[in-house]
Amino acid sequence: xxxxxxxxxxxxxxxxxxxxxxxxxxxxxxxxxxxxxxxxxxxxxxxxxxxxxxxxxxxxxxxxxxxxxxxxxxxxxxxxxxxxxxxxxxxxxxxxxxxxxxxxxxxxxxxxxxxxxxxxxxxxxxxxxxxxxxxxxxxxxxxxxxxxxxxxxxxxxxxxxxxxxxxxxxxxxxxxx
Numbered sequence: 408x409x410x411x412x413x414x415x416x417x418x419x420x421x422x423x424x425x426x427x428x429x430x431x432x433x434x435x436x437x438x439x440x441x442x443x444x445x446x447x448x449x450x451x452x453x454x455x456x457x458x459x460x461x462x463x464x465x466x467x468x469x470x471x472x473x474x475x476x477x478x479x480x481x482x483x484x485x486x487x488x489x490x491x492x493x494x495x496x497x498x499x500x501x502x503x504x505x506x507x508x509x510x511x512x513x514x515x516x517x518x519x520x521x522x523x524x525x526x527x528x529x530x531x532x533x534x535x536x537x538x539x540x541x542x543x544x545x546x547x548x549x550x551x552x553x554x555x556x557x558x559x560x561x562x563x564x565x566x567x568x569x570x571x572x573x574x575x576x577x578x579x580x581x582x583x584x
Contacts, residue, residue: 440520440557444527447557448513448548456507458500464493468551468558479566508536513546523552524560531564543568 447466454462467473473489486492513529526549533542549561 435520435522437520440525441516441518444518444520444525444548444550444557445513445516447550447559448527448529448546451559451562452511452513456509456511458504458506460493460497460500463496463500466559467492468553468560469493472560474561476561476563477566478564479569481569509541510534525550525552525557541568542566 451463451466454460454466467489469489471488471490473487473492475484475486475492477484486495511531511533513531515530517528519526527547529546531544531546532540533544535541544564544566547561547563548559550557551560552558
């Protein structure tokens, strides 16, 4: 009889401690984290459009884990480590410093948030000053949370429109916002 009551007390004690520990842990607001992730991705894109290397760099993890992979019908390009990515991007911005007149619209965000990292996929349309879509991509980002801020570790794009035949009938016109 005493063994059964000790087991009950032990189970109750374990359940109470577990409940206390669970209720004391910080709850992650997934919607808030997703919004922050989208904001970092948009900040990086705006920096890219405006040829602002400092803003572009501030969106990224700046170590050897940083990677950039792009692919299209006629080939691919891969940069490994922040040093290589930074050199290429900074040179590109310096060689052509004028901001782009086109804009990027990202839709259909699919984001999975883990403890200190996240995986994000989106569709992207690049639109010229006349409102024509001239390129479509599927973008992928892997992000890490460092000191409370999301930073991009991995960027990948597949230029899906490079696989399409462009004709007058396939040009999409998007209303300017």
